[in-house]
Amino acid sequence: MSSDRRANPSDVLRPRNVGAPIKRTEDPRLLTGNGEYTADRKPDRPLHLAFLRSGQPHARIERIDTSAALGAPGVIAVLTADDIADDFKPVIPFSRMPNYHATPIVPLASRKVRYVGEPVVAIVATSRYLAEDALELIEVDYEPLGAISRAELAIADGAPLLHEEAGTNVLLAREFKKGDVGADLKAAAVRVGGRFEMTRKAPLAMEPRSYAAEYEKRRDAITLYTSSNIPGIVRDAVSESLGLPGHRLRVVAPDVGGSFGSKGSLYPEELLICIAARKLRRSVKWTADRLEDVSSSSQAFAEIVNAEMGFDANGIATSLQADVIGDVGAFSIYPWTCGLEPVQVVSFLPGPYKIGSYRGVVRGVATCKPPTGPYRGVGRPISTFVTERLMDLGAAALGVDPLEIRRRNLVRAEEFPYRIASGIIWDKTGFTECLDAAAEAVGYGQLRKLQAEARKQGRLFGIGIASYAELTGIGSRIAVAPGMPINTGSETAKITIDSTGAITAAFGVASHGQGLETTLAQIVADDLGARFEDVRVIQGDSDEVPMSTGTYASRSAVLGGGAAKHASKILQEKIKRVASHLLEANADDIEVTEGRAIVLGTDRAVTFKQIAKAVYSDMKTLPVEAREELTATYTYDPINGTTAAATHIAAVEVDPATCFVRILKFVVAEDCGRIINPMIVDGQVHGGVAQGIGAALLEELIYDEDGQLLTASLVDYMIPSAPEVPLMDVVHIESESAVAGGFRGMGEGGTIGAPAAIANAIADALSPLGIGVSILPMTPERIFKLMEQAKGREDE
Amino acid sequence: MTTEVSVTVNGETYHVPDVEPRLLLSDFLRDLLGLTGTHVGCEHGVCGACTVLVNGDSVRSCLMLAVQANGAEIITVEGLGSPEELNVLQTEFREHHGLQCGFCTPGMLMTGEDLLRKYPLATDEDIREGLSGNLCRCTGYQNIVAAIRSAAVKRTEKAS
Numbered sequence: 001m002s003s004d005r006r007a008n009p010s011d012v013l014r015p016r017n018v019g020a021p022i023k024r025t026e027d028p029r030l031l032t033g034n035g036e037y038t039a040d041r042k043p044d045r046p047l048h049l050a051f052l053r054s055g056q057p058h059a060r061i062e063r064i065d066t067s068a069a070l071g072a073p074g075v076i077a078v079l080t081a082d083d084i085a086d087d088f089k090p091v092i093p094f095s096r097m098p099n100y101h102a103t104p105i106v107p108l109a110s111r112k113v114r115y116v117g118e119p120v121v122a123i124v125a126t127s128r129y130l131a132e133d134a135l136e137l138i139e140v141d142y143e144p145l146g147a148i149s150r151a152e153l154a155i156a157d158g159a160p161l162l163h164e165e166a167g168t169n170v171l172l173a174r175e176f177k178k179g180d181v182g183a184d185l186k187a188a189a190v191r192v193g194g195r196f197e198m199t200r201k202a203p204l205a206m207e208p209r210s211y212a213a214e215y216e217k218r219r220d221a222i223t224l225y226t227s228s229n230i231p232g233i234v235r236d237a238v239s240e241s242l243g244l245p246g247h248r249l250r251v252v253a254p255d256v257g258g259s260f261g262s263k264g265s266l267y268p269e270e271l272l273i274c275i276a277a278r279k280l281r282r283s284v285k286w287t288a289d290r291l292e293d294v295s296s297s298s299q300a301f302a303e304i305v306n307a308e309m310g311f312d313a314n315g316i317a318t319s320l321q322a323d324v325i326g327d328v329g330a331f332s333i334y335p336w337t338c339g340l341e342p343v344q345v346v347s348f349l350p351g352p353y354k355i356g357s358y359r360g361v362v363r364g365v366a367t368c369k370p371p372t373g374p375y376r377g378v379g380r381p382i383s384t385f386v387t388e389r390l391m392d393l394g395a396a397a398l399g400v401d402p403l404e405i406r407r408r409n410l411v412r413a414e415e416f417p418y419r420i421a422s423g424i425i426w427d428k429t430g431f432t433e434c435l436d437a438a439a440e441a442v443g444y445g446q447l448r449k450l451q452a453e454a455r456k457q458g459r460l461f462g463i464g465i466a467s468y469a470e471l472t473g474i475g476s477r478i479a480v481a482p483g484m485p486i487n488t489g490s491e492t493a494k495i496t497i498d499s500t501g502a503i504t505a506a507f508g509v510a511s512h513g514q515g516l517e518t519t520l521a522q523i524v525a526d527d528l529g530a531r532f533e534d535v536r537v538i539q540g541d542s543d544e545v546p547m548s549t550g551t552y553a554s555r556s557a558v559l560g561g562g563a564a565k566h567a568s569k570i571l572q573e574k575i576k577r578v579a580s581h582l583l584e585a586n587a588d589d590i591e592v593t594e595g596r597a598i599v600l601g602t603d604r605a606v607t608f609k610q611i612a613k614a615v616y617s618d619m620k621t622l623p624v625e626a627r628e629e630l631t632a633t634y635t636y637d638p639i640n641g642t643t644a645a646a647t648h649i650a651a652v653e654v655d656p657a658t659c660f661v662r663i664l665k666f667v668v669a670e671d672c673g674r675i676i677n678p679m680i681v682d683g684q685v686h687g688g689v690a691q692g693i694g695a696a697l698l699e700e701l702i703y704d705e706d707g708q709l710l711t712a713s714l715v716d717y718m719i720p721s722a723p724e725v726p727l728m729d730v731v732h733i734e735s736e737s738a739v740a741g742g743f744r745g746m747g748e749g750g751t752i753g754a755p756a757a758i759a760n761a762i763a764d765a766l767s768p769l770g771i772g773v774s775i776l777p778m779t780p781e782r783i784f785k786l787m788e789q790a791k792g793r794e795d796e
Numbered sequence: 797m798t799t800e801v802s803v804t805v806n807g808e809t810y811h812v813p814d815v816e817p818r819l820l821l822s823d824f825l826r827d828l829l830g831l832t833g834t835h836v837g838c839e840h841g842v843c844g845a846c847t848v849l850v851n852g853d854s855v856r857s858c859l860m861l862a863v864q865a866n867g868a869e870i871i872t873v874e875g876l877g878s879p880e881e882l883n884v885l886q887t888e889f890r891e892h893h894g895l896q897c898g899f900c901t902p903g904m905l906m907t908g909e910d911l912l913r914k915y916p917l918a919t920d921e922d923i924r925e926g927l928s929g930n931l932c933r934c935t936g937y938q939n940i941v942a943a944i945r946s947a948a949v950k951r952t953e954k955a956s
Contacts, residue, residue, distance in 0.1 A: 023890055028879035030898030031886040033833015033872065037899065040832035129818070206837045206845060206933050207899040257835070257899025258933050290838040513897030513934045679893045686936030687896060714842035714931070722924035722937040750936075 017522035017532050018741070021679035024518040025537070026255075026511075035255040038210040038225045043283035046212070047076055049273060050131035050286075052121040052138050053296070054113035057149070057368035057707025058160065059142035061111055061120070068137040069123060074130030077280060078138070079122040079272070081110035087275045088241045091266060093334040096483035099173040100339060101166035103332045103366075107272035112145065114162050114330035115368045116707055117295035122272055124284060147707040151304065151327040151365040162330060162366040171332060172339045172364040174482075176346050178421040179357025184319035188310025192393035197775040198382045198755070200302040200327065200701040201694075203375045204719055205512075207257020208293035211270055212285045213277035221248040222274055229259045229510045230266075231540055232548035233335055233486065237266045238274050246542070249274075253540035253550075256512035260691065260751075261374035262297040263512065264552045266334040294712050298373025299701060302327040303345055303382050309355075309390040315400045317355045317409050320421065322346065322386070324362040329371040336481040338364045341372050343482045344379025350420040351387045352431045352469040352645060353409040358421030368707035374552060376691060377470075377752040384468040385776060388756035392464075392763065393772075402465050402760070403439055406647075410435060410467060426469055429643040429744075430671040430733040435467055437669035437731045438647040447651055447665070455768065460654040461664075462765025466756035467647045472672075472745025473558020474641035480553050488553070490637040492545040493563035495524060495571050497630035499616040501609030503528070503535045505567075508548020509560040510540035514684065514747055516556055519676045523561050523741065527568035529575075529592030530608070545633075554644065554745025557676060562740030563636035570632035575608070578615055581626050582606050642737045644744040646670035648689070648753035652761040659780035659787065661697055661762055663726040668753065670730065672746035673737040681746060685730045688750015694720045695751065696758035697777050801866050805829060806875030817863050821855075822846045824862035825872060833873040833902050837931070844930030847903040847910075848872045854910035873902035876909070884954075885909060885947045894943035896934035903930050908944050917948050 029035050066078040090104035109120045121138050125131035146160040153159055154169040162169055185191055205227075212225040222244065228234050228251075235251035238244070256263065269286060277284045288296070307322040326342030333340070346360035395405040411418040416428035447463055454461035474480055476489025494506045505524045509516055521535040528535075538544050539560075551560075572592050579597030580587040589600050598605040606614075614621045615630055651665040668685050675681050698718045702710045711717040737744050755776055763773040766783075769790045775782065798814040801824070812828055820839075825831045825848070834857055837845035841859040848857045849871040877883035882890065885908050895901040904927070911917060911926040923941050932940060 024893070026898065027890040027895065028882065030895060030901055031873075031882060031889055031905070032877060032879050033831065033874040033902055034879055035898050036832075037835070039836070040826075042830070129816070204933060205897070205899075206843060206931060207835070207897070208837070255898060257837075258897040260933065287836075290840065290843075515896065683893045683896055683935060683939060686938045687934045688936075690936035691933070713840055714838050715840070719931055719933065721929075721931060722927040722941065723921070725937050727920075728936065728938060 017525045018676050022518060022522055022532060022677055024515045025521060026515060026517050030255065037207055037255045037257055038212050038227045039287045041212040041225050043212060043214040046283045046285045047124050047126060047280065048128040048131050048285055049276065050123045050128065050135055051119040052135050054109060054116055054118045054120050056113050056142045056144060057116050057147035058145045058162065059113055060145060061109065061113065062141040062143050064121060065139040066121060069134040072134035072137055074126040075123060075134045076126065077124040079108065079276065081106065081108045084108065084275050087279065088271060091237050091241050091334050093332045093337045094485055095337045095339060097172060097174065097339055100337065101163065101171045103163050105266065105268060105331060105334050107268045107275060115370055116709060117370055119268055122276065124276055124280060147705065148367045149703055149705050149707050151325050151367060154365045154367050169366045170363050171328060171366050174343055174346065174362050176358065176360040176422050181319045181321045181357045181359040184357045185308065185310040185321065188318055189313040190311045190394060190397045191308060192390055192397055193308030194774050196305045196307060196386045196389060198301040198303055198385060199777065201300040201375065201699050202294050202701055202717060203260040203262035203297065203300055205258030205260055205262055208288040208290060209263060209267065209297055210287040211273045212283065213273040214283045215277040215281055217281055219248060222277055223250040223252060224270065224274055225252050225254055226270060227256050227263050228253045229256065229264045229512045229552055230550035231510050231542050232508050232550055234266055234270055235542040237334060238271060241271055242274055242278065251542040253510040259512045260376045261300065264374045265298050265336060290714060291712050294717060295709050296370055298333055298371050299329065299369070300372060300375030301382060302372055303342060305345065305382065305386045307386050307390060309394060311394045311398060315394065315398050315405050315408050317353055317394065319357045320350060320355045321359045322349050324360065326362065326364045327367050327369065328364040329367060329369040331371045333371045333373040335484055335486050336374055337484065338371065340374060340481040341379050345383045347422050347424060348380045348383040349387055350422050351384060352411055352426065352467055354411055355421050360422060369703055376688065377748045380468060380470055380752040381695060381755050384466055384752050384756045385759055388466040388760055389773065392760050403444060406435055406465060406467050407432060424471065426643045427738060428735060429469060429645045430735045431467065431469065431645050433733045434645055434647040434669040434671055437733055438649045438667050441669060441729055441731045442649045442665060442667040460656060460765040462652050462761040462763065464650045464757045464759065464761030464764055465647065466753045466760060468752050469643055469645040470749060470752060471641055472554035472644045473638050473739060474553060474555060475638035477639050478641065486549060488549050490635050491548060491559035491563050492633060492635040493560065493567040494545055494633040495528065495567045495631065497608055497612050499612055501607065501612040503530055504538060505535055505564065506538040506544035507560050508545040508550065509556040510550045512551065514551065514556065515680045516560065519557060519680060520560055520564050522676055523564040524568050527565050528572050529594065531595045534595055554747050557743045558638055558642060558739055558745050559636055561676065561743050562638060563634050565740045566634035566636055567632045570634060571630065574628050574630055574632065575611055577628065578611050578622065578626065579606055581622055582611065582614055636740060638739045642673065642739045642744045644672050644746050644749060646749050646753050648757035650757040650761040652758060652765055654762060654765045654783060659783040661778065663693065663758065666726050667729045668731065668750065669733060670746065670749055671733040671735050673744035674734055674742035675732060676743060682730050684747045685750045686728055688748060689728055689754045690720050690725045691751045692754020693725060693758065695776060696755040698779065700777055799863055801862050803865050803868055803870055805831065805870045806872060815862050817861065819862045820858055821860040821862050821865050822857035825857060831872050831874055835899055835902055837899065844907060845900050845903040847906040847930065849906055849910060854907050873905055876905060884950050885912065888943040888947040892939045892943040892946060894935060894940040900930060900932045904932065904940055911944065912948055912951060920945060
């Protein structure tokens with residue numbers, strides 16, 4: 001099935017760098033203020049952009065008057081949709097999905113606006129301060145068309161249409177089906193269900209979105225520096241839209257200050273800044289302020305799931321049915337489409353469980369909000385929340401311990417590969433091993449005793465478990481987003497030893513905090529036989545490899561790492577061939593290690609520098625045909641990809657006076673296959689869990705009935721700070737995987753498991769009051785209301 | 797109306813003419829002095845990425861005007877250590893993997909320096925409380941706390 005064999009024994013014995021907690025190469029520059037983020041670029045006399053954004057949720061643009069702004073100090077140009085109409089082609093987020101309506105992406109709103117925050121006019125001035133001053137002078141007349149603030153309103157009769165061409169506000173509809181759910185539910189001993197919701201959330205990277213289009217007059221070329229994790233996709237899309245070939249459009253993601261998905265789609269501002277640079281033949285910079293970033297970057301979740309699960313008398317889950325409605329915002333996002341998040345919810349709802357029959361229907365509905373897009377975990381935080389709540393509800397109804405019910409339903413070691421009811425195939429992963437390891441690490445039995453004591457004292461103490469599985473490192477057989485035409489199944493590595501003996505490994509993947517410069521160098525060092533410190537990794541630059549789609553969907557360790565292994569191997573063979581000439585030995589008797597080729601069992605050796613000199617600079621030592629360029633390129637496609645899994649266990653206490661939730665304990669047992677750098681893996685888990693805590697307890701983008709965002713500052717949109725995040729314990733299960741190197745992707749998992757585990761823990765804590773958890777985040781306000789309602793019920 | 801601003805930043809004195817009174821200290825440092833190590837994450841004083849030391853106290857440079865800093869002594873992340881020679885706190889951040897994307901890091905380091913200089917930091921809760929005005933979205937704070945703890949231990953060892 002896969003293009004790789006399992007790791008062979010010599011690979012297992014030899015590695016020196018893979019598996020070690022090597023200090024990151026990135027750190028010295030980032031710790032000393034020597035990093036270079038997009039906003040730090042200093043092109044020659046740059047111009048600055050500012051955007052006038054819509055304050056209307058849905059309105060026809062009747063008139064735009066820019067004359068006063070044009071005369072303002074420092075203003076070079078004022079651009080509206082009409083001014084740039086001939087400078088680009090709209091970008092269409094195409095998909096082969098049936099029942100899907102693509103909505104075109106344009107740099108500036110044309111004729112009408114569809115959400116508050118949509119860019120309408122762009123001002124180019126000599127400074128950001130002057131550009132923002134001039135925004136005040138623009139006049140726009142709008143004819144309101146009626147706000148659609150919630151998904152339920154969008155599908156109501158007589159609702160205004162956001163995209164008239166689509167003829168409906170339902171931008172996508174799909175159904176997944178296996179077996180006879182109706183019959184199985186009817187036959188079930190216990191049926192549990194409810195309406196579950198995860199509200200709209202912001203990925204909220206600390207670095208706001210930022211772009212610098214650096215114009216090169218002499219050849220009408222642009223280098224777009226972008227805070228993006230998909231520079232290759234941006235290059236291809238802007239190239240197509242602006243009619244600028246790839247050799248005149250370089251897209252670079254330099255140091256990027258986090259993304260979590262919010263920088264993983266093409267943005268109107270990226271198109272506009274390139275159009276402006278080309279029109280004005282000047283370099284142009286733009287960095288979002290926090291309000292712009294929160295109100296115009298892609299958002300997350302916003303789904304309501306009505307679900308029901310049936311169990312037999314032994315606690316085996318037999319059937320699951322779900323109706324998902326996703327509030328996808330005003331546009332379908334490029335390239336992923338508005339199907340990415342909600343369709344993934346339905347795909348992953350059966351989770352790591354052997355549920356016999358399944359029916360999942362999903363609708364993605366347009367509303368007057370910014371588009372939803374990829375966010376760490378994509379769909380799975382919600383599918384896991386729903387399924388794990390149902391597992392706990394089933395356990396309670398059957399009188400089975402929550403740990404035990406999961407043990408009965410998880411796919412077991414001998415049952416892999418396993419196709420779940422939605423059609424996803426899990427390859428061999430430690431599902432039950434993670435469950436057991438998490439229970440052991442948290443001291444489950446003891447914790448239940450502590451809980452019993454706490455309850456006797458009247459304290460609201462709860463324990464929550466969540467198990468999940470995810471697909472990572474997906475190859476070409478599965479599209480990352482449903483029906484998407486872009487090849488997300490491969491990545492390229494190009495490794496070169498130059499005439500000085502220096503090693504450069506270039507990739508298209510684009511790190512934005514994951515430390516790929518370090519982990520990919522670890523792989524190259526081991527597989528090439530170089531010293532770690534001698535390998536320079538270049539990534540995030542569209543000029544370095546012919547095609548790349550970047551870093552997303554937990555793919556870079558698997559695809560980038562796989563490409564690195566293969567390219568290293570090819571280059572090592574070349575080194576051996578040259579060394580065999582120089583050392584007069586059989587290539588098979590040569591070992592390459594620590595930057596030297598050595599004849600096995602002797603002290604005869606040549607360094608990479610000597611080998612490079614012989615190949616490139618010296619005309620005598622080698623015969624002409626032996627002077628092979630010391631470079632290797634490999635494009636790796638894992639075809640199917642691989643599974644990653646974890647169990648999270650949380651212990652919480654709810655303060656009945658303040659309704660604050662305190663997390664007392666948090667344990668993650670995860671299986672990401674062979675670990676490249678345990679320090680980095682732990683860091684990814686910690687950060688993912690912290691975001692999951694935000695999703696479970698704090699973070700919510702609240703739009704009012706008029707489509708106005710009420711939580712647009714970091715005061716109103718609260719992300720976890722240090723006191724809210726507990727000490728976390730992470731346990732690793734390293735199951736063998738069939739992909740190159742045995743790596744599994746793991747950057748998203750923390751955010752998938754944590755909301756469900758915390759939700760279950762809160763529900764457990766509040767169970768003496770008869771309160772369930774069906775919506776996240778469980779803010780103190782929501783808990784207070786539920787407790788008041790419970791009191792009301794008691795009083796009756 | 798513009799004015800001259802004279803400041804000492806990381807030991808170097810700058811006399812900058814024609815500074816607009818509305819110019820933020822963060823923009824002054826980044827755009828006029830070219831010290832882009834100080835990052836701007838929210839421009840409303842919540843995220844702490846732009847934290848610098850002004851006359852020995854941690855300050856959000858996005859909430860201070862450059863003209864208010866006239867005559868002040870400022871330390872930014874560039875004043876702590878170099879890539880070749882990290883200072884104690886920077887070294888511990890690297891050792892403990894206290895940074896991922898690095899964007900909040902300059903603010904974390906400057907706040908950390910301030911905490912280490914002024915407070916005993918007896919417990920990790922003290923460190924977490926001290927960091928509560930600096931947001932990080934990557935690390936979950938655990939390794940940042942560990943790095944500051946370790947730096948505090950090293951400083952105590954050095955002092956005794």
